Amino acid sequence: MAGLRRKLPPLTGMTVFEAAARLGSFTRAAAELGVTQAAVSRQIHLLEEAFGFPLFRRLHRRIELTEKGRLLSSATTSAFNLIADTVSDITKDEASDELAISATVAFSHFWLLPKISAFSRTYPQVKLRIITQDKSTDIESDDIDLAIRYGNGMWPDGQAEFLFDDEIFPVCSPEYLREIGEISTLAELVQYPLIANDTGDPTWTGWNEWLAAFSVQGPKRSTGLRCSFYTEAIYAALNGQGIALGWKRLVEDLLNQNRLVRLTDAAISTRNGYFVVLPRRQKKKEHAELLVRWLRTSSGAS
Incomplete structure (x- = not known):
């Protein structure tokens, strides 16, 4: 373990670097982290001194990752996402089986809500939270377990399974x-x-x-x-x-x-159809599969 610690850079500096690389700005990184721009610049400078090479090119009113900076940014983002997902898994209330479902106002109002009580009667242990909004949601970042959408099934934030057309x-x-x-x-x-x-x-x-x-x-x-x-x-x-x-x-x-x-x-x-969309990166909740099967049965999908 001691050997591993010697190989790792300071985590404070890596947190600052991840924000600056993701946002493409020391100023925006400082605002997100709640520190001054000078503090961000100092942490990046300390990292670059420790590595012995620059992570950013300082251009006129903007910064740009170097090649080594891009490699480090990719690894840092993946590592931080893995940590965040693991922390979420181990700190969640194990007694809660709440499923967050996103749907448009019309679909929720006219199709989902009149039918969802049948699911709750069959699976009373599953708690449901229905998020109704017409604006586009990102199920990876908006803490949604599944979304019901109308379209062509091609969404970058999730894996779509066809339900029915209209x-x-x-x-x-x-x-x-x-x-x-x-x-x-x-x-x-x-x-x-x-x-x-x-x-x-x-x-x-x-x-x-x-x-x-x-x-x-x-x-x-x-x-x-x-x-x-x-x-x-x-x-x-x-x-x-x-x-x-x-x-x-x-x-x-x-x-x-x-x-x-x-x-x-x-x-x-209709040219397109209704799909249930599950997040790609998140570990799927066990009861999400129950709801997907119920949606397919209720919709008449095979």
Whole structure:
């Protein structure tokens, strides 16, 4: 052990070096560590004196790792991550089997929450924490055990397993359908308020794309309500404010309860699908596999 200690550089200096190399700045490293920039510079200088070679090139208003600095940075990051993961494993409350699940507002609200009680009844020992947000999350750094996402399955922060795809068709409330009467052709849809939701997600299907799939031109000027979120669009449809696009997996319960009705048999299949995404680096919790199997069974995935 004494021999190992002689080979290792001072850990204080290595902590400072890891932050400076990762952030590419002595100033940002000082802010993260809660010390002065001068203290960071001194620790790096001491390391370089001990090694006998520079770790950074000091350029005009920026720093740059030397080749040896890059090698040391890679090894330091890997070692610190291993230590952090091990400490997390050995200090966690062994009695807690809490699983943190990330999902979008719409998926959580319309699909997950109505069904998750069945999982809890089957596995009462597993505690669940549902993190609902539409902004992108990084499951490696946000302490998430698994995420349910819609897309093409290609995410750098996790390993994706396909759950199901979807189909999209127009829906409205039964009361609204009685008010407007049956729709005999898709071209008639544009005569009525089409409820839409704003999204920057290129994988999301809106009215123009849906209508174009059937060679129907969208309305030149929409008279329908525009919402910020898909959940708002569905609630607007429930309240008789027009016609929304129903994603079958999300509105299935509302259709079964006759709170929404489907206006036509016409539908388009989604280009992408829903996936459960597990972190790559973290050791998977035992009960995460239970939840993944339950999700696949509940979704009808093989």
